[in-house]
Structures are given as structure tokens and as C-alpha cells.
Amino acid sequence: MKHAGDQISAYLDGELTRLEIEQLQAHLSSCGKCAAEIQEVQTVRAAVRSLPMLELPAGLVAEADAEVVPLRRNKGFWVGAAAAAVALIIAIAALVTPSSPSIAIDELNSRYGARASLDPAFGPAKLVVPDLGEVLD
């Protein structure tokens, strides 16, 4: 058997199969180099594992929780904005849809309603139609 190599760490970490353990132990009994290495690796492993587990700084989790609040606010903002947009569309639709069966207003709305909904200067409450030369309230 060649030198144990990374099987040494796997052995110390309990990551070898029973067969692999038996083979490694047989090798260690006849290989001074690997026997010495396992002692060295075991010492280093123990040193790292003896590093103190530090406490989580106080308030850290609460701060992380607080970080989420702006996200919630943003979500609320977009829900509100979407609702306002829907309300606006309904309002415009109500304005450009004739409430009385006036053919003239129907025609004007179909021609200028869309523009009026985009341009404040063409507000449907006071729609100026240049080619007809009149103002409709």
C-alpha cells in the first residue's frame, strides 16, 4: 500500500468505510512516516477544533429583521401604485365613455380621448377640438 495521504484526515473524521479503516490500520503498523503524519494531523485538527465558538453579537438578528422592513414598505408602495393606476384607468375610461347618447361627443372622444388621457392639456373635462372650433365642457 502506498502512503495513506488524505485517508489520514478521512480516518480522523470518521469518513472511511470499515474496510478502508482496516487497510489503513494495517498500513500504519508498518509505515513510520504515515504513523507520524497521523499524529501531526490529529494535533492540528484538535487545535482548530479547540478554537472558541464566538457568541453572536447582541442585536444582530434584530438588525437583520429590521432590514426587511423597507422591503415590506416598498411592496406596499407598489401595491398602492398599482391600485392607483387601476383607479386612474377606470376614471379615464368613465370620462371617455359617453354617459349620454351624444353622437358628437362620442366621435370626439374616440378621436381625442386617448390623447386626452395622456396629455394633461387635453383633459377630458375641458376638451378643446381645434378642427371643430368649439369647446365642450
Place this chain on the structure above:
Amino acid sequence: MTESVPLTWEEVARIYGRKIYNFAYRLTGNSDDAADLVQEVLLRVRKGLSAYQPGSFEGWLWRITRNAFLDEVRRRNRRPTLPLPDEVDRWDIASSPSADVEYSRISLGDDVQKALLELPYEFREAVVLCDIVGLSYEEIARAVAVPVGTVRSRIHRGRRQLRESLT
């Protein structure tokens, strides 16, 4: 340590917050960086929990943790100043209520911590996930997305380099 039952965000914070903090501290040697990472990981967990598919929760969590850490390293590498391993802000540590106790505990491990920071990142990460966090080779392989054999090799080579640094 396979967990198939989805946890709440609060449970994740309570059960894993300290481990994540220690993982980050041992990788960076810096308490502020470690605290920042814990917050970032908890935020990512909170956003991702609803989409979490039952399976290896540990693998999922440590993958998030590792990605958050690497993202932060990349972000800092674009900035001119980098916190060096030996620039641990001991004054901040000394200002906490249990300062003396905590400081002495850190000092005891200074040589080991310094040796850890001298390891190539892949070795350091594997050693920390194994010896500090306590993951199995299989769990580390899932978190890091490499074969188990690679994990085994990285851990052993990392320990051999640690030994050379410490002697």
C-alpha cells in the same frame, strides 16, 4: 445533520446564526465582516425560504452562506482597501460587556487563526466547514459543489499546511 422540515426564518437565525458568524469570522479574522455576512445570509434565507424545496437544508443554507461570502469578497476586491487578516478590531471587541473573557479566548487561538488565514481559500473553507461548523464531507461537497474526494483532499492538504505554519 440533514433537515427536511422547512424552518421559519426565526428558527434559522436562532439555530444557525452563531455557526454562520463563526464560519465567517474564521474565514476573515474580522468580527465586523462576520457580522455583515450573518445579516446578508439571514436576508437571503428570508427571501429564499418560501421557494425552498424540502431536502438537505444544511446543504442549502451553507451554499447560500458560501455564495454570500464570495459575493462580499468580490465586492471588496473592487474597492481599494481590504481588511487584512491581522487587522481585527480588538478595540471594538474590548468595548463589549464580556470583553475580557472574549478577548482572552480569541488570543488563545491567535496562532491557529493566523495560520488559517494563510491557507488558500479552498483549503481554509473546507477545514472551517469541517472543524468549526461540523459538517460531514458529504455536506461540504453539496455546499461547495465539488466531489467528496475533492473535499477530502482539500481538508487534508489544508491541515498539512496548517501544521507547517504552526511549527
